[in-house]
Amino acid sequence: MGKATGFIDYKREKAPERKPLTRLNDWKEYSAPLPDQTLRTQGARCMDCGTPFCHIGTEINGVTSGCPIHNVIPEWNDLVYRGQWKEALDRLLKTNNFPEFTGRVCPAPCEGSCTLAITDPAVAIKSIERAIIDKGFENGWITPRIPEKRTGKKIAIVGSGPAGLASADQLNQAGHSVTVFERSDRAGGLLTYGIPNMKLEKDIVERRITLLTQEGIDFVTNTEVGKDITADELRAQFDSVILCIGAQKQRDLGLEGREAKGVHFAMDYLSTSTKSLLDSNFEDGQFIDAEGKDVIVIGGGDTGADCVATALRQKCNSVVQFGKHPVLPMARTSDNMWPVPPNVFTLEYAYEEAEAAFGEDPRKYSIQTKKLVADDDGNLKELHTIQMEKVEDENGLYVFKELPGTEKIWPAQLVFIAIGFEGAEQPLLKQFGVNTTARNVVDAIYGQYTTNIEAVFAAGDARRGQSLIVWAINEGREAAREVDRYLMGSSNLP
Structure with a gap:
């Protein structure tokens, strides 16, 4: 000190x-x-x-x-x-x-x-x-670290997000031969296609992928495990497999009018926007364009905020973000004490931008979407809502109660659904035969990462559900240690 x-x-x-x-x-x-x-x-x-x-x-x-x-x-x-x-x-x-x-x-x-x-x-x-x-x-202090010797063991990692990259980095440095399979055309997982450029420019991600490649890791993109190569083929070719496929099954809205043209999942909007930007600076037109449109984002989290920021850059006519919870307090409350992070009101980058562009914070609180309405051609034209009140029921539990007389109709030509995720995509997990939990994630104990299938491990969001990047790195590192121990009998990895 x-x-x-x-x-x-x-x-x-x-x-x-x-x-x-x-x-x-x-x-x-x-x-x-x-x-x-x-x-x-x-x-x-x-x-x-x-x-x-x-x-x-x-x-x-x-x-x-x-x-x-x-x-x-x-x-x-x-x-x-x-x-x-x-x-x-x-x-x-x-x-x-x-x-x-x-x-x-x-x-x-x-x-x-x-x-x-x-x-x-x-x-x-x-x-x-x-x-x-x-x-x-x-300053050139970051240079490729080439392992001095190889163990002869081969490991396949499915998914190149932060958990997959962390596992690959650790295992490669332990001397194993690592191949990372990614179904997209670029490695990085949600680092590349889930987080917009204004938060993480993609040359930062590409720089790290290039470094890992120079260190000996093999990245195989445009290859979907389960389709382009089967689970059995992968297990036959490699000594061990780590599933780092994320938890990308997006939660949907079961509402009247969901099928209207102009209603999209938030991650589809963000990923196509980033891909089109990287591929052609939007010249290819292969993205969902909010220009001149009234945009509503359903869901009050960070993914929704990224949708707001993206729509603003596309020159939308208006943008609003709905959240079901009340506005957060300005200071910690008695049930949110240190050392838990403060759950308080903040003005994140997207909301600051919306205020500058339109004169007000785009967030609307304690609001429930009731239905979506399309025109005669099937194109979304409006969204109906009602305000809610958070109250304590007779059992001491908090519930949301609709407030009659607060109904409202909002003009909207684009709606983005950002209400969270429902676990990992199941077809690949079923092909591997791994057990899953009631939360639709891989059944593997934290700290062990082993599945019910011999030599198949799981880490990151695929195991714990949608979470923070630091938890993904944590699990990727720890899973690498367990795979190293499984293959070699012991491990010096941290």
Whole structure:
């Protein structure tokens, strides 16, 4: 701890962001790094706690608290404060395979459980993490690590999202030959096609894929396991298989008018937009275009926010996002105490942009969609809603009650459904013969990752359900260790 009074002497500084109306004219990242000296003072705010809750990495009442990959945050905060960037990078990479991803798109549960956050704004952990890895690439400190020898063991990983990439990286460094199968035309999974460019530019993902390829990992794209190659063929060709297919079965709306033209799943909208941008800068027309249309996003989470930001860049006529819950409080409530991250009102990037473009926050709270209505040609024209009230029933449980007289009709030519996911896609899992749970994810114990099928493992969202990128990396790393142990009898992987 280089400066004992740093948390008193310095205030938290937020990473700078480009002006909302300016960034709506492009698809580049909306945030920018802090200057080196500012980052050093931000590092000085770290208190070097006796028990650093920032890296406990656990779940409290179903909510992630601390860093699931157990980044030893106080150590690299102090190294940054001292200007020892190379040493900070070395320390960061001991626990995190991909800080360039987490430093941009992780919701930073580490900051929510920062001890300083009990009374003051948390240490700017996420900004410091991003700066460390970016400086590593800029200074040429990140170079291919070629394993000195190979074990002769071959491993197939199905899915190239963060869990699959983390498993591949760890197993490759252990000397195994790793092949990653990806059904899309580009590797990266949701890092590539699920997160918009303005949050994570794709050259950042491509840079990491290129590095992993240089280190010896084989990426096979445009290949869907279960169709282009069967589960039996894969098991016959490889010593072990890890299923990292995510939890991409999107939850649907069972409402009247769902079949209207113009009603789409949120992830279909985001993925086609990103693919068209990367392929042709939208010249190919192979995307869902919101230009000039009234857009409604159903679902109040981050995926819905990304839809708002995408529609704004496509020059929509209007955009509204529906959420069933009431507006969040401005400060922690008694049932949301530290070290659980604060569940409070924030103005995320997409909502700030909508305010700048249309003069108001696009979010509408405590609202229930009743039906969708199409015109005579089957094209969506409007959406009907009613307001709800969250009340406590006779059993002490909170339920949502409709409020008569609050019905409203909204003009809409595009609706995006962003109400969550229902687990992993089942056809591939059935072909492998792996057991699944009531939540439609692979039945594999956390920390073990073994399925009921010999030599077949599962990790990431495919096992735990839709979750955070840091949990995916955590599971990918741990599954790699278990596969290494299965193949070799023991493992030195962390």
